[in-house]
Amino acid sequence: xxxxxxxxxxxxxxxxxxxxxxxxxxxxxxxxxxxxxxxxxxxxxxxxxxxxxxxxxxxxxxxxxxxxxxxxxxxxxxxxxxxxxxxxxxxxxxxxxxxxxxxxxxxxxxxxxxxxxxxxxxxxxxxxxxxxxxxxxxxxxxxxxxxxxxxxxxxxxxxxxxxxxxxxxxxxxxxxxxxxxxxxxxxxxxxxxxxxxxxxxxxxxxxxxxxxxxxxxxxxxxxxxxxxxxxxxxxxxxxxxxxxxxx
Numbered sequence: 512x513x514x515x516x517x518x519x520x521x522x523x524x525x526x527x528x529x530x531x532x533x534x535x536x537x538x539x540x541x542x543x544x545x546x547x548x549x550x551x552x553x554x555x556x557x558x559x560x561x562x563x564x565x566x567x568x569x570x571x572x573x574x575x576x577x578x579x580x581x582x583x584x585x586x587x588x589x590x591x592x593x594x595x596x597x598x599x600x601x602x603x604x605x606x607x608x609x610x611x612x613x614x615x616x617x618x619x620x621x622x623x624x625x626x627x628x629x630x631x632x633x634x635x636x637x638x639x640x641x642x643x644x645x646x647x648x649x650x651x652x653x654x655x656x657x658x659x660x661x662x663x664x665x666x667x668x669x670x671x672x673x674x675x676x677x678x679x680x681x682x683x684x685x686x687x688x689x690x691x692x693x694x695x696x697x698x699x700x701x702x703x704x705x706x707x708x709x710x711x712x713x714x715x716x717x718x719x720x721x722x723x724x725x726x727x728x729x730x731x732x733x734x735x736x737x738x739x740x741x742x743x744x745x746x747x748x749x750x751x752x753x754x755x756x757x758x
Contacts, residue, residue: 555579556699558606558616564677564684565618567650568604573746574706575618577606577699598694599624599673601638604701607675607692618701619675619685623668630664631687634680649678663687673697707743 560573569575579585582599585592599605599621609615623629623638630636634651636643656662660681668674672691677683686692716737717729734741 555702557705558618560618563682564679565604565620566679566682568620568678569618569701569704570707570709570743570746572708572710572743573704574708575606576702576705578702579699581700582697583699599697599700601627601643605673605675605692606698606701607673608696608698609689610692610696611689613696616698617675619677619683621673622676622686623674625668625670625672625691627674628665628667629674630666631660631662634661636676636680649680651681652679653681657681660687704746704749707746709741709743712737712740 555576556579558575558577560569560571560575563571580595581597582595582605583592584595601621601623603621604618605621606616606618609617622636622643627638628640629638633656666674668691671694673694674686674691676685676687711733717733718726719730720726
């Protein structure tokens, strides 16, 4: 075999090897991407809590992991969903889409399910005539009685819907104001606090503005200096604060 033929053969083998390697890499990336989508849409997803409606169970700055397959098993891209292990139960902390816009994520406690009758009398919550068990981190911050907030119902929850309320009863925009949550808006069950970022420890902290890059460096530097102070270490991994977690 001539030197020219040998060189061509080696070049062909090298090209095939490179093509095979590229295909293998793309295949691995595709599998990893599909796996990540399955986990995000069907198993576990992270959520940030920006408001205090669930204090003191969940604080502003807490980051949650939610169990998604317990209520619904959704397949990404094709939009197919299956019923999960069970439906939400009274006492569950549930992540759902706000029925008002179908896009904003809310976190509240399920108080009653379809067919049950809920009533609020002078701040006390009753389900089917029995006072709802207040959880140890729930609270009332306003001693005054608000006609709409603190007296509600009796109201029978429609089938396949869930009545949600915040643990911070006096400062929660919930089903008392906008009605129950349909099954299709349920996303998952709060599982664990995986990160908790507290408020700035000083009053002169630099403000962060996404549209102004000049605010980024001082804010980053401030958070690096006060990192240990801002992280609420005692809350990390605390699933018991979220009530009954397992099935």
